[in-house]
Amino acid sequence: MADIETFRSETRSWLEANAPESLRHARGSSDALEGHWGGRNAEWATPDHKAWAEIMADKQWTAPMWPTEYGGGGLSKQENKVLTEEMGRLGLPAPLTGFGFTMIGPVLLRFGNEEQKKEHLPKICRGEIRWCQGYSEPGAGSDLASLQCKAVREGDEFVINGQKIWTSYADKSDWIFALVRTDPDVKKQEGITFILIDMETPGVSVKPIQLISGKSPFCETFFADVHAPVSNVIHEINAGWTVAKALLGHERTMISQVFGGATGARKGRGRLVEMAAKYLGEEEGGRLADPVYRNEVAQMEMDVAGFRYAAQRMNDEAKAGHQPGAESSMFKVVGTENNMKQHELMVRLAGPQGIGWEGEGFEDDELDLTRAWLRTRGNSIEGGTSEIQLNIIAKHVLGLSG
Amino acid sequence: MNLALTEEQQLIAETASDFMQEKSPVSRFRELRDSGDVVGYSKALWKEMAELGWAGIPFPEKNGGAEMGMAELITVLEAAGAVQAPEPFLSSVLLAGQLLDRMGSEEQKKAYLEPMIEGNTCLAVALQESGPRYNPAHVAARAERDGDGYRLNGTKAHVIDGHSADALIVSARTSGETAGEEGISLFIVAGDAAGVTRTRQQRVDHRSTAIVELSDVRVDAAARVGEEGAGLAALRDVVDLATVGLCAEMLGGMKEAFESALAHMKEREQFEVKIASFQALQHRAVRLFIEIEMCRSSVMAAARALDEDAANKAQLVSLAKARCSDAYVEVANESIQFFGGVGVTDEYDVGFYLKRARVAELTFGDGNFHRDRWATLRGY
Ligand SMILES: Cc1cc2nc3c(=O)[nH]c(=O)nc-3n(C[C@H](O)[C@H](O)[C@H](O)COP(=O)(O)OP(=O)(O)OC[C@H]3O[C@@H](n4cnc5c(N)ncnc54)[C@H](O)[C@@H]3O)c2cc1C
Numbered sequence: 088m089a090d091i092e093t094f095r096s097e098t099r100s101w102l103e104a105n106a107p108e109s110l111r112h113a114r115g116s117s118d119a120l121e122g123h124w125g126g127r128n129a130e131w132a133t134p135d136h137k138a139w140a141e142i143m144a145d146k147q148w149t150a151p152m153w154p155t156e157y158g159g160g161g162l163s164k165q166e167n168k169v170l171t172e173e174m175g176r177l178g179l180p181a182p183l184t185g186f187g188f189t190m191i192g193p194v195l196l197r198f199g200n201e202e203q204k205k206e207h208l209p210k211i212c213r214g215e216i217r218w219c220q221g222y223s224e225p226g227a228g229s230d231l232a233s234l235q236c237k238a239v240r241e242g243d244e245f246v247i248n249g250q251k252i253w254t255s256y257a258d259k260s261d262w263i264f265a266l267v268r269t270d271p272d273v274k275k276q277e278g279i280t281f282i283l284i285d286m287e288t289p290g291v292s293v294k295p296i297q298l299i300s301g302k303s304p305f306c307e308t309f310f311a312d313v314h315a316p317v318s319n320v321i322h323e324i325n326a327g328w329t330v331a332k333a334l335l336g337h338e339r340t341m342i343s344q345v346f347g348g349a350t351g352a353r354k355g356r357g358r359l360v361e362m363a364a365k366y367l368g369e370e371e372g373g374r375l376a377d378p379v380y381r382n383e384v385a386q387m388e389m390d391v392a393g394f395r396y397a398a399q400r401m402n403d404e405a406k407a408g409h410q411p412g413a414e415s416s417m418f419k420v421v422g423t424e425n426n427m428k429q430h431e432l433m434v435r436l437a438g439p440q441g442i443g444w445e446g447e448g449f450e451d452d453e454l455d456l457t458r459a460w461l462r463t464r465g466n467s468i469e470g471g472t473s474e475i476q477l478n479i480i481a482k483h484v485l486g487l488s489g
Numbered sequence: 490m491n492l493a494l495t496e497e498q499q500l501i502a503e504t505a506s507d508f509m510q511e512k513s514p515v516s517r518f519r520e521l522r523d524s525g526d527v528v529g530y531s532k533a534l535w536k537e538m539a540e541l542g543w544a545g546i547p548f549p550e551k552n553g554g555a556e557m558g559m560a561e562l563i564t565v566l567e568a569a570g571a572v573q574a575p576e577p578f579l580s581s582v583l584l585a586g587q588l589l590d591r592m593g594s595e596e597q598k599k600a601y602l603e604p605m606i607e608g609n610t611c612l613a614v615a616l617q618e619s620g621p622r623y624n625p626a627h628v629a630a631r632a633e634r635d636g637d638g639y640r641l642n643g644t645k646a647h648v649i650d651g652h653s654a655d656a657l658i659v660s661a662r663t664s665g666e667t668a669g670e671e672g673i674s675l676f677i678v679a680g681d682a683a684g685v686t687r688t689r690q691q692r693v694d695h696r697s698t699a700i701v702e703l704s705d706v707r708v709d710a711a712a713r714v715g716e717e718g719a720g721l722a723a724l725r726d727v728v729d730l731a732t733v734g735l736c737a738e739m740l741g742g743m744k745e746a747f748e749s750a751l752a753h754m755k756e757r758e759q760f761e762v763k764i765a766s767f768q769a770l771q772h773r774a775v776r777l778f779i780e781i782e783m784c785r786s787s788v789m790a791a792a793r794a795l796d797e798d799a800a801n802k803a804q805l806v807s808l809a810k811a812r813c814s815d816a817y818v819e820v821a822n823e824s825i826q827f828f829g830g831v832g833v834t835d836e837y838d839v840g841f842y843l844k845r846a847r848v849a850e851l852t853f854g855d856g857n858f859h860r861d862r863w864a865t866l867r868g869y
Contacts, residue, residue, distance in 0.1 A: 373868050382857065382864075385863045385864040396492065400492035400785070403493035404492070478771070478772075481775050484778065485778060487754065
């Protein structure tokens, strides 16, 4: 205990001394996934954001719990919690985010060989390489294992031909982790290989897809005779499905964490209450004027609070040694639905101010909100649809099957 | 707050669950109902449960209790809820027992609390009157000074276990107007005292509640529990405790109803396959499973917040009760649907759960009541 308090006070003074003034308690973006992703063509909101990423990378705190030899901080769970709390106290943003940290990193730590870890993890920690995920194909969505993108071995290389789709940020990414078909003649799960491909390799091309939110965060990704060394295969050849599933677990956890508790019912008035008061008025003493929306706001806050206690229980039980089962599926469903319901409620609270697309007559926050609401419609699709999560729980937890 | 069970809690939970399954399957409650029993629970089983220490869980050792808290007690209540055990935990341990523990004199604890902890008696709190729903300040019953004592007049309704309780704690006004926050006092009255008339209310869940009429009931000053006029705050506190206790019972009930429906889905065949293979049913079942998991987390959080006297404890009580109220009814409705026609027969147990779900929902406030309370507590 004494140790952790020492760690806390040291962390606090270090952050006080090193975190750029301008980033403290700065207003966050409404899209929780929009952070700083680094990469060869990194974009920084301000020079201080760039400096912050470098300061934290030097301190090895961009991936606080990864082993130090790969650029991580080597912190314990408890220390990491303290670091998060202390960053929260100063209202600091995460220095770097992205699929490197949330998806491929954890998978490399578990399945990668020493060379692969040494090669890729430090670059993730320093924000030098940005990663994207090449799973889905036009014909392989929920039924991911039916994927067809083909890799044929030629000596020390695989030659890859085919197409991926819905590749988030492929146009901004440097490397892709992809699932490819290496054996077409076996059970579909058994002929898949997990491979890493540099997006600068000749034959890789991307084409952005425009979404209902007006943004183009994801792309079609094409592979035409793309050569990738066999040494880029993670785990065994034809054993990619195991890796793919492990990664999906991380992805679901990440999605539910990012979205599940966005507007918490903590101290003070939450965003929903602020909005209800602003757009629908309040009585003397602060009671919301509209009783129907008041009930809806309470319901929403309570759903979010309920989710938080459920997440806490899962963590506490994990600490007590219980092996988590299909929880990531459950949290994915509930977390994303909370986020979607919350955005719908905010749009309805804003009324006519909640339906602006661009231009005059709307505040920036209002325009952000409309776009953010549209973005949330993807939450119950990305990372495996809600229906697929329900299937997983039905089969593996409840034992309901054909 | 730690939301995982400690080893000790785990042990209590397992013991309680084994006991309930063995000694108190739902068939026992069915027999009580069918036999026209007037007590409403089994005195012998209540004694056995008390001997296992459960009636004394939250009370001081010097009164025969175990000095544990809600975190432990809810594991027992969950086990009781799973089998529809009607023993008087809510009325005796959480409502009356907690009032005595918090407000009672040493003599009152000796005379009433300790025998209850030993399982020899049942206690009830007569706080609700007809008309108002969940407001313990709505008290029209009056307590007028009469020499060195009081005379009580008024009518209470929906008194849980009031019909057979050995003693009742009654809320009555020593001053103020109906629904006023001031002037509510508490008195302990023997169930068979002169002037007390008790009529059993037949509610849909077949549990025992009563209308209690007080007509010039004479008590002496020593029967007052706590200071004169200081009853309301204590009543509100114990209602919160009982609410979480009820939530735990509801959790046990919804889980059991759900699991019985799952078992049925894995047995019953139509169209040459198990009905469990129909995705339309699978997804609905998973929704219920998720809801039950969410309820469990909220109930555990509320129990621990009460034990820790956390600043947001009232909020967490409302969180748990709103969720459990909505979920139990939903789980029961859906479970009946999964059973098909047999689900609406009296022969199948699932109907008991639906009935209890509705009663529990409308006891101590339903979802809308607790959402309103949550909003008020959070200042909007
Ligand atoms: C915002 C966003 C970002 C994404 N980012 C990436 C990325 O970076 N990389 C990547 O590889 N992919 C990405 N995806 C793709 C995503 O993983 C797929 O969209 C998803 O797996 C669903 O596949 P699909 O779109 O082909 O839908 P389909 O599989 O065609 O599903 C259509 C509908 O049918 C339902 N359905 C399908 N099968 C079943 C079944 N067995 N039982 C019941 N219902 C079923 C689905 O639930 C859905 O409602 C992203 C998607 C979104 C929305």
